[in-house]
Amino acid sequence: MEIIRIQKIAESLGLIIKIQIRETIGLNFFRVVVAQQDRDFVKIWGEMKGWSLPYKNGLQLDTLKVLKNSPPLVSELIWCTTMAWALENTCCKSARLLAIYDQEGYNKKLVRYFRKMGFYIVKQVGSSPNDLPLRLIWGGAGTLMRGECEFVLSKIKAKFEKLSLIHPA
Numbered sequence: 001m002e003i004i005r006i007q008k009i010a011e012s013l014g015l016i017i018k019i020q021i022r023e024t025i026g027l028n029f030f031r032v033v034v035a036q037q038d039r040d041f042v043k044i045w046g047e048m049k050g051w052s053l054p055y056k057n058g059l060q061l062d063t064l065k066v067l068k069n070s071p072p073l074v075s076e077l078i079w080c081t082t083m084a085w086a087l088e089n090t091c092c093k094s095a096r097l098l099a100i101y102d103q104e105g106y107n108k109k110l111v112r113y114f115r116k117m118g119f120y121i122v123k124q125v126g127s128s129p130n131d132l133p134l135r136l137i138w139g140g141a142g143t144l145m146r147g148e149c150e151f152v153l154s155k156i157k158a159k160f161e162k163l164s165l166i167h168p169a
Helices: 003-012 074-089 105-117 129-138 150-160
Strands: 018-026 027-037 042-052 061-064 095-101 119-123 142-148
Touching: 003 018, 003 074, 018 074, 027 061, 027 074, 042 074, 061 074, 061 105, 074 095, 074 150, 095 105, 095 150, 105 119, 105 142, 105 150, 129 142, 142 150
Parallel strands: 061 095
Antiparallel strands: 018 027, 027 042, 042 061, 095 142, 119 142
16 A cells, blocks of 8 residues: 555545655665644644664564554554555665553553554563663663554555555455
């Protein structure tokens, strides 16, 4: 599924998608935003931030925020836009993220949510000296997870087809 097709789905829901890219020394820092625009007002409902490195496993997802009262499918639009952007504009084929240990029990909810999106557990990042580089990258301890961009995209595409937002080929 291409970005242009995802943007049309967003438009049909009264939403817009914006992708911001900043390139620095071979790294592409990105921000994917799903918002709603009225005449003089833009309401950001959700966003994903991260960066890509120029290799197959180089998509790093850092921050996902979706407001509680956001319209339906904001999260799905963010995920599929991010994966489609990576596949269309980078050599990245898989993404990784850290389900951070924040509040008690919240890590389990994050892991369950990311699994539902198509990610799998790689390892637990803790206080071991071997984990120090990962802790520096992600800013904390948690569950390191990876997902194949095509697989994540296909899961969301199937959901959109089920909701008749797109029609199967």
